[in-house]
Amino acid sequence: MVRVDARRPVHFCDGLTRRDFLHVGSLAALGVTLPSLFQLKAAGAVKKDVNCIFLFLVGGPSQLDTFDMKPDAPAEIRGPYKPIKTNCPDIQISEIFPNLAKHADKFSIIRTLHHKAAGVHDTGHQMMQTGRLFQNGMEHPHAGCVVSFLRGSHDGMPPHVLMPRPIGNTGGNMPHGQNAGFLGKSHDPFILNEEPDKPDFKVPDLLPPDYMSAVRIDRRRKLRDLVDQSVQQMEATPDARLLDENFQQAYTLMSSANAREGFDLSSEPAVLREAYGMNKFGQSCLLARRLLERGVRFATINMFETVFNEITWDIHGSAPFSPIECYQDLVGPMLDHGLSTLLEDLSQRGMLETTLIVAMGEFGRTPKINPAGGRDHWPQVWSVLMAGGGIQGGRVVGKTDDIAAYPVERPVTPAEVVATAYHCLGIDLETELPGPANRPIPIVDYGVKPILELV
């Protein structure tokens, strides 16, 4: 068992206590001389250099219209879309994904995701990204924040970037599992907060203005440190410590050539930018690749930020939600272009082996088309796609019944997907994190295993 702990001497499985050997809590603070990844590897928590991209398909894609087609089901079940062949003979997917169909050898489909919590968006967001439902006041960390905590930053880059913005209101008024939870806010993701498809896209205030020389920046920093000494007692409050860490991160980012280049989408060829799709999602995928090339370890991309008054995967068929046709007109092509280009691009650059991609929604949709012509929430079964980072391509895990309503073979839980991600990233599933009151919390519940069919 490995236990990595921010606040106490670290206990290892060999029974030794190595005081001050690792204070991983400081890892996220950029610019600090890090207890290097090397040491963490030695401690056994992180074994390989695989990075990760979570594509969150906010709204909940319909399994029946995407990756679990049932052409033989009655019309009110199978829906308007037809299956098409892929470059893997045994796999068919929806016609809304003609480009993805050419890359089925690179990804695998899990068709039997399901959960038993309330069928609202927020619960699925929590479980898919943290592996757990939030209960009894416990906010669990997003997998990217766990990686941030365990692996720290690299090359002056934030360990975990979330783009373009966090998931906002999806109706349930609950947390969406996109921050660091009990690990503390210093492990929250760096949030882009800008639309990368805007023509003049840049990270706001990343660079000092012209009139701000390096000498002045240094002077400001020193003076600020001096003035802050008068309120040293505030260091006892987490919020005050967080502010200091943010200043440190900001200084590191400002002076980082990696950051400057990483966030500069304009240096990408126009053809490639267009192949990814000139929309928030496509450009975020491209940006994720640039950032991962330059030291970011985990990128989370929210395809949408809400399900209200926006065209999303949430096809109830009536306002303020989306119609089923949007899968063909807008939402499907967005994923089709963005993800297929990402797969191809990473593959050509030799990065696919070291980059895990998980494309997932928070639940599936009702097998039977509703009176409004849409489909409602259905957490009983849905499909998730995984690729790269050691995931075997061209496979299908699990089987659903004739109408894609329930798993009939190999049901898979959200926690297993998260466990598989950790496994691919080389993180020991028995690693424990410091929870509230320093209670050790395992990164996944005891007994949860990776999906061995895929790794």
Add this chain to the structure above:
Amino acid sequence: MRGNFVSVRLPLLLFGFVAVCPHAEVVILPADVVLNHQGAQHQLLVEQRTGANWEGDLTVRAQFQSSDPQIASVDEHGTLWANGNGTATITATVEGQSATATVEVKGIDAPYHASFRNDIEPLLFRMGCSTGACHGAAAGKNGFKLSLRGFDIEWDHKVLTRQANGRRVSLVEPEESLMLLKPTMQVPHEGGKRFEKDSETYRILLDWIQNGAPAAPEEERRLKAIRVLPESVTLGAGAEQQILVQAHYTDGTYSDATRRTKFGTTDESVAVVDEGGKVAVKGPGAVSVTAWYSGRVATARLTVPRPQNVAPDVYRTAKSNNYIDELVLRQLRRLQIAPAGEATDREFIRRAYLDAIGILPTLEETTAFLADSAPAKRAKLIDQLLERPEYTDYWAYKWSDLLLLSSKNIPRREELSAFYRYIRESVAQNKPWDQFVREILTATGSTLENGAANYFVMHKETVDLTETTSQAFLGMSITCARCHNHPLEKWTQDDYFGMANLFARVKLKNGRRGNDTEVLVDDFGDVIHPRLGKPVPPRPLDGETMEPNAPEDRREHLARWLTAPENPYFTRAVVNRVWRNFMGRGLVEPEDDLRLTNPALNEELMQALCDDLVEHQYDLKHLIRRIMNSATYQRSSRPADTAAPDDKHYSQYLVRRLSAEVLLDAYSQVTGVPTEFAGYPAGFRALQLPDSQIGSYFLSAFGRPARIQTCSCERTDDSNVAQTLHVANGDTLNGKLRHEKSFLAQFAEGDSNDDAVVETLFVRAVARPPSPAETQAVVTVLTAIPREGDTWKADRRQALEDLAWAVLTGKEFIFNH
């Protein structure tokens, strides 16, 4: 005969060692038990008590004895059994100390059979069968649908006994009933094994079937209340405590319902609770254990003191100005947290200004306050602040957040202004909160003449009105109940649509002025309940049903119920919001999540504040004055115990970041350069903006709420890297510092004494003189600039900007403390 029920032994877990103190007595809980029928049983707890304080569970170490086992026997776990009519005494002995309980057994000759209402339905919920994830889902599961959490008892009885060709319940071969075979996995069950064949649950279900699976008779006793034992207990590190739950019925009887109750805790870092109601302490703090049985919630309060002992004198001598302090100190004492000392006058004036009116005190105001020697000068200052025009700005802004004022929601500027003006005027006249809410909910007429009527312009749909009204004024989200019964609360879909129907007759039409809207009330129209396909009678959640065709505006009925002092949520909601504004942490967190299962950490204090506000006719200034005058509010932000500061129980003033608007205004105030807002006159402060849509990167980055959905979660007071980058590289703060009219201009000439420059700058920004080290460091920077050449003035100005920047981005400035 032992009857049909057999107890499942409470698991013996590792017990933290509770030593029986010499001063403590040993007590049995409950001290009197009445067992009403054959086979009745009840768990007993042996507790240690000193005075009125319950101090831990000694049950596993106790030895039990019955004076007459023919009447009632007791096993080694403390489980009591009815054997014959009469009265017996139970004695429990722990380490030489003993306690007794009286048990009366009656009705032993009448066999007891499980009741569908009082035994079976609670079990179906407890086992998870009737939850939303299983057969309680709207679509049921695999063709078997129960009502969610058993709210429709007749339906449930029918589907169990009549559907599926009578296979679910087989009266001929009871043990072959699917409702026994499936959950025990004797035949495949997708939901897995829910209980064992030799379990108590199995036997209760079997007993019910063997007895003919009767429906619930109308005249049967009903659940009246549930009670937890002990209601409050103080536990040490590592201790465990069994919680008992009694179900009390309308006929005066009660039974031990512990094993059919669902348990939860509000804070797992303090204690966790298992399925059987056994609590295990994890760390110091206060926590509520919620017991949920058959739609009722009761809470047991657990206190786990810190291990160190604080001298009792600390609490006796701590400053106490009013009941808030008494109740806070009482809890701190229970938890053994030492209160912080008193804030200095300098600290107090800054925080009082920021919290009550959202601006910094000027240098002159600070100086005058410090020089004032009147003993009651803090109370005097508070009174003055509440009469300032900035008080109106600040609180009108706060209630505009709550009411979602934004040009996105009210596109016509005149209408938005009218609503904002209405809010401002209400704050300015200190309109009682209940009157304010009543006026909004019952507003009619032109939206320009009656600004409050814009509430109905913003929220046109009845579902939107229903949800927003509950969230804003009751601090309660009932959105879940729109589609199904609320999973965490008692609200059903029927409650929801009864409430929605109160808004059914609000109509809008174009106003006479051409740029306004007329809000009026029709005398027909109903909201259709989607599942029933017809309206349910108008009824405010758990209030009284209204005659659908009564001539009265239905909203009047709603407003009366909502703002009634008896409404448990209305007063709590506003008290919690105001309290959080000053104390940095709500008595309930999140601020607007007042679920029964989310009680206040200091329930007595919450109640006292609510009583106070009701007694003073919802006068918010009175509440604010009460809070600000408390010694609790006036404590230092430096914790007494720096090693383990407390952030939950108000032992110290909580350090927190200034909010987006306050920080921006403070930058304008200190630098002397106002922020420009497009479309608003020069000098307008952020806290005076009526519309959240006014573009400002600074305000967005620092967490200004978008005012899209009524939720305290919209505002964030967390720091993040984007904010830091903005103050470092953005043009907001840098622009003000570089501005030609910046306060720094007065020093740039260089003829002033450097020491004086530094002092003025510090005093202006953080209301204190610089320390010698600070003066020296800055003077060194300034004197290092060669006083020659063309650039020295510019260089000096830059150095001053850098100094001001350092002060204005330091924690002392950015935080309220």
